[in-house]
Amino acid sequence: MTAAYPKPIIGLTGAIGSGKTCMAREFGRLGCLVIDSDDLAHQALNQPTVKTQLGQWWGAAIFDSSTGQVDRSAVGRLVFADAAEMARLTALLYPQVAAMREKIMASAALDSKILAIVWDSPLLIENGLHTQCDAIIFVKASMQTRISRLKEDRGWDAQELLRREKMQLPLDKKEKLAHYYIDNDGDVAVGWRQVQSILARVIQNYSAKNDVK
Numbered sequence: 612m613t614a615a616y617p618k619p620i621i622g623l624t625g626a627i628g629s630g631k632t633c634m635a636r637e638f639g640r641l642g643c644l645v646i647d648s649d650d651l652a653h654q655a656l657n658q659p660t661v662k663t664q665l666g667q668w669w670g671a672a673i674f675d676s677s678t679g680q681v682d683r684s685a686v687g688r689l690v691f692a693d694a695a696e697m698a699r700l701t702a703l704l705y706p707q708v709a710a711m712r713e714k715i716m717a718s719a720a721l722d723s724k725i726l727a728i729v730w731d732s733p734l735l736i737e738n739g740l741h742t743q744c745d746a747i748i749f750v751k752a753s754m755q756t757r758i759s760r761l762k763e764d765r766g767w768d769a770q771e772l773l774r775r776e777k778m779q780l781p782l783d784k785k786e787k788l789a790h791y792y793i794d795n796d797g798d799v800a801v802g803w804r805q806v807q808s809i810l811a812r813v814i815q816n817y818s819a820k821n822d823v824k
Contacts, residue, residue: 617720619727619817620743621810624735625750626782627772628757630795630802634750635731637806644725646712648732655707656681664703691775705738726814736785746813749789751782752796 621643625631632647639645655661657680665673665681673685690697712730719725730740741747752760754769761767776782786792791809795802 618725619745619813621727621729621813622735622741622744622747623729623731623750624733624741624747624785624789625793625795626752626757627733627776627779628761629750629752630760630799631733631750632731633799634748634793634795634802634806635729637803638727638729638810641807641810642724642726643729643810644715644719644722644727645729645731646715648708648712648730648734651708651711652704653683654711655704656683656686658707661703661707668699691778694778697778701734701738727810727817734779736788737780741788745817746791746809747789748791748793748809749786750793750795750802751786752794756796 621638623631623635623638635645635647656665662674662681665686669686669689673682673689674680675682686700690700716728719728730744732738732740735741735744735747758767758769758772761772779785791812793802793805793809
């Protein structure tokens with residue numbers, strides 16, 4: 612909860628390929644406002660001031676020649692190969708993403724139909740957002756399952772997964788900070804039932820703590 616948004620804030624994070632976004636959609640179906648940090652970052656990439664800065668850093672090669680928009684694949688190849696470049700990009704995008712997130716929250720603050728706000732963010736812990744959450748949920752799945760999903764959905768192999776995970780906080784440290792866990796290693800419906808149970812508990816605990824009638 613924040614002063615501007617008197618609803619429980621749920622931080623949703625997890626391993627790459629764990630199916631976190633699929634679980635986020637279930638939270639949305641149940642009446643939560645889901646804010647996807649990746650989506651906001653993609654929007655921020657094409658803001659004029661950001662595009663200008665990226666062009667100064669990395670040149671024309673990071674733009675799609677047909678659309679003039681930022682080529683996210685080109686950016687990914689740069690930043691996931693160099694921690695310093697990742698840090699520089701994060702510092703550039705974070706204020707933009709934070710402003711968009713706050714704008715979305717403010718516009719929905721008085722909407723009684725929204726049960727909770729969910730921050731779907733792979734870097735929830737790294738960016739310190741977990742400190743503002745009423746509950747932190749970690750979505751997990753086996754390495755084998757994650758590799759299979761990523762190969763099918765994104766064409767990644769195990770090496771690409773490991774390369775990207777090296778840029779994040781170790782999974783065991785993220786998991787230790789979570790209040791709840793979703794095991795999404797099998798049937799997606801099993802994961803959805805865990806979402807339903809966790810949401811009910813979060814709302815109950817929030818209401819008791821804040822004396823919400």
